[in-house]
Amino acid sequence: MIGASARRVWGLIYRHLCLYRRSWPRLVELAYWPILQMCIWGFTARFFTSRAVGSEHSSGLVMAATALLAGVLLWEVAIRSQMGVAISFLEEIWSRNLAHVFISPLRPWELILGLIGVAFLRVAAGVVPAILVAYLLYAFNLFTLGPVLVLFFANLMIMGWAVALGVVSLILRHGAGAEALAWSLLFGLTPLSAVFYPVSALPVWLQPISRAIPATHVFEGMRAVLLHGHVAWGQMGWAIGLNAVWLTLAGLLFASQFHAARIRGALITIGE
Amino acid sequence: MDAIRVEALTKRYGTTQAVGGISFRVRPGQTVGLLGGNGAGKSTTIAMLLAILVPTSGQIEILGHDMARDRFRALKRMNFSSPYxxxxxxxxxxxxxxxxxxxxxxxxxxxxxxxxxxxxxxxxxxxxxxxxxxxxxxxxxxxxxxxxxxPEVLLLDEPTASLDPDTGDMVRSWLERYRRASGCSMLLASHNMAEVERLCDHVLMLQKGRIVDEGSPEALRGRYDRDTMEDVFLDIARGRGHGAQTQMTAETQS
Known part of the structure; x- marks a missing residue:
């Protein structure tokens, strides 16, 4: 039973691996945006820190630049994770293959696992080159954050999955008209996620909204490691707890929209 | 046990009724044709059999599995082909x-x-x-x-649409061989009457979501006093042959 289930999940992952193996532009595109972001923010940070050399604010600016680079890299993990799930689902719509997938014995949760597997590989293909660029161009080593980096990565990926499930649910509900959300939804959360600045920089009335986002606690935790040299386990606890809540809600939303799509016949007509 | 058992299957979209309470069975090894014009409910019926569309009411059993509760057990033993x-x-x-x-x-x-x-x-x-x-x-x-x-049950939606006669004939021959060799049950939706005559043991004539007549191709031709299934199809589509249906109903009841 588990073996059959694993094979179905692998079947979906294999389908997407074949797609990437056959298309170098797709592979390049995976790494293109993370590297571009790293270049833009890396050179910006270098510019400001070079201007501050010798001044009394020098060490503070260097620390801020380090936090900025770490933030850019870690935020890419969440964005690539979300896009990995949502765009892989869209690939099935674009190739008009969705009906074949849903009349196979593939369970909806196996579909999600398969998409998550593809997203994991997309994150690796997108973020690892950007980490290398950060090291080569700016001598910034993300791994100096220590073993807690694994928790940062995991929480940001899980948040990406939750947002992607919301996007997929909206696509099931509204069809191809909701496609653009696959690229834009998580970008919209950037100002509230404390990626580049602490929550305290936000207006007081926005701070509770910001604290409801798991990424906020990851980035506050990241700054705690970089600035104070200790792991803020409380922030990690919040990130894990919020992820559990959001992922559960997103799963329930997906299940309800999937069932509604089966009632409306949307699984046959979606993308037309 | 029937390969496919459908009871009072209905699908409504708001006030529009796509399929209106149809019942039929497909026995093991049998090929049943689903015939009807555009919008007759063929594709909707097939979509419900594949569990990609939830019926408004009614029951579907495939290979003994209730598709409302146990669809994945059936889905791994069946399959579907459509050029669309x-x-x-x-x-x-x-x-x-x-x-x-x-x-x-x-x-x-x-x-x-x-x-x-x-x-x-x-x-x-x-x-x-x-x-x-x-x-x-x-x-x-x-x-x-x-x-x-x-597959033990194969659903086919116009399997030879847009094929040249030679390739179409090859596909039909292959389907015949596969059925003989495997004992597979087939449900075939088609607009190609010659194909239906050649492949099907039994034909369901659908109109506006209802089965308006059924029988073997020979029986239908005889009942409508026609030489081809195409003429039978036209009689039904254009509302002719009502007497024949009434007669059939009486025969069935007796």
Missing amino acids: IALPGRLTVRENLRVYGHLYSVRHTDRRIAELTEELTLGDFLDRPAGELSAGQKTRVALAKSLINR
């Missing part, structure tokens, strides 16, 4: 068949692909992207995909 649903065009034929081999948990997938390649003569384009194939080649690939799991 594509396979990923950037994947080669072999890759596509491997994907579906995995999705249907087929043992020795590559061996099964080799068998289908020989039987459906896919060898010349097995490693070409599916999107670059001709209509006839795509239909053969779609058929190979639908047979990857050696």
